[in-house]
Amino acid sequence: MTGRHGLAALLAASLLAASFLAGPSARGQAPAPDTPPAQLDPRNDPRAESWPKVKCDRWRSAYEQALARFGSKGIGAEFTARHDAFLASGxxxxxxxxxRSAEELNLANVMVIAGMNAGMASTFMPFACRK
Known part of the structure; x- marks a missing residue:
């Protein structure tokens, strides 16, 4: 991403990702004993939901927020179908x-930043071009 639009997308991705990191464990505080499993840090609290499920929920939410923020203009049917299949697989x-398009690449870049900021490894990302 380059230029004003790319910088705006990167800043928006950082803000979007920050929303995933809010919470007691992100601030170094211990969660209350009655904290719901979805709000516990799945990386180090056995009471938490499974980390793969939490990652997928975070990814789905970030994707919905990114589409709401940037729109779907320029996002092709194949990109959408493959991403929907990724979500459907958990x-x-x-x-x-x-x-493939500039808009798809911008969305993918935003999502990678959001994912990394939300604690997902690069191996989680659904993006790959085989041909």
Whole structure:
């Protein structure tokens, strides 16, 4: 991403990702004993929901927020279908969402930043272009 639009997208991605990191464990505080499992840090609290499910929920939410923020203009049917299949698999399908248009690439970049800021490893991302 380059230029004003790319910088705006990167800033928006950082703000979007920050919304995932809010919470007691993100501030170094211990969660209350009655904290719902979805609000516990799944990386180090056995009472938490499974980390793969939490990651997928965070990814789905970030994707919805990114589409609401940037719109779907320029996002092709193949990109959408492959991404929807990734979500439907519980975010377990091998990466095969290939961004081809400038808008798809911008969305993918925003999502990678949001994912990394939300604690997901680069191997989680669904983006890959095989051909």
């Amino acid at each position: 975010c377990q399908a091998p990466p095969d969402v290939c961004p």
